[in-house]
Amino acid sequence: MKLFSLSLLSISFMLVGFSLLNLNEVKTQKISEHHTKPVFECGKFQTNEFSAQLNNRLSDYMDKSVLQGVKASEDDRGIKYNLRIGKLVLVTSHTGFELDAFHYSYPVLTPYAKKILTEIGQAFHDSLQYTPLADSKLLVTSMTRTHHSVSKLVRHNRTAVKKSPHLNGNTFDFSFSRFVSNEALSACEKQYLQELSASILLKFRQESKLWATFERHEECLHVVTRMGK
Numbered sequence: 001m002k003l004f005s006l007s008l009l010s011i012s013f014m015l016v017g018f019s020l021l022n023l024n025e026v027k028t029q030k031i032s033e034h035h036t037k038p039v040f041e042c043g044k045f046q047t048n049e050f051s052a053q054l055n056n057r058l059s060d061y062m063d064k065s066v067l068q069g070v071k072a073s074e075d076d077r078g079i080k081y082n083l084r085i086g087k088l089v090l091v092t093s094h095t096g097f098e099l100d101a102f103h104y105s106y107p108v109l110t111p112y113a114k115k116i117l118t119e120i121g122q123a124f125h126d127s128l129q130y131t132p133l134a135d136s137k138l139l140v141t142s143m144t145r146t147h148h149s150v151s152k153l154v155r156h157n158r159t160a161v162k163k164s165p166h167l168n169g170n171t172f173d174f175s176f177s178r179f180v181s182n183e184a185l186s187a188c189e190k191q192y193l194q195e196l197s198a199s200i201l202l203k204f205r206q207e208s209k210l211w212a213t214f215e216r217h218e219e220c221l222h223v224v225t226r227m228g229k
Contacts, residue, residue: 040131042188045195056211061224069168075148079106096121097138098180104153105145113170113225123200137180142173165224173220
């Protein structure tokens, strides 16, 4: 009788053990499913899907840009003066973007333009979270120019114009072919980042925060900030 009771007790312990093992397997499976990251679709966007829609022309915004920005400076003395009185502020690399080496412009913007640039950088950063491109950043290639720097630029760049919104402190450019990243980017990944940034600019344009142009030959997204309709 004792032998029979011990056998039953052993069988009971074995059944309980199997039940716990199965329960742990189910829990582990659920946890694994919960933490599985979505598959990154590098080719999510079609070529120039959003970039081609960034088609504002100089005539769309030039007059308003002059009114909403600062008076154009002849040279760096004007830049320094506007910094002293607060009409322009210094811009440094921030969340979602870094600054390129500027040769024909200064890393300054109006306070409002800096705010919009910061919002774009944050939106770009947030959109890449939980993807393999989470460390990627936009590269700002140009900001505020003076009459003197524009005259030098025109000699090197035939597409540059003397009547430029870059003179008014409320304009900046992003490269759509170069991005800041810890790893080398494939052509597909660059295309993804280009169209992601263009889609963000389109949203901001719909909110009347900016005008934007896809400058294919200059390989940049040209942005002119906008205050209201």
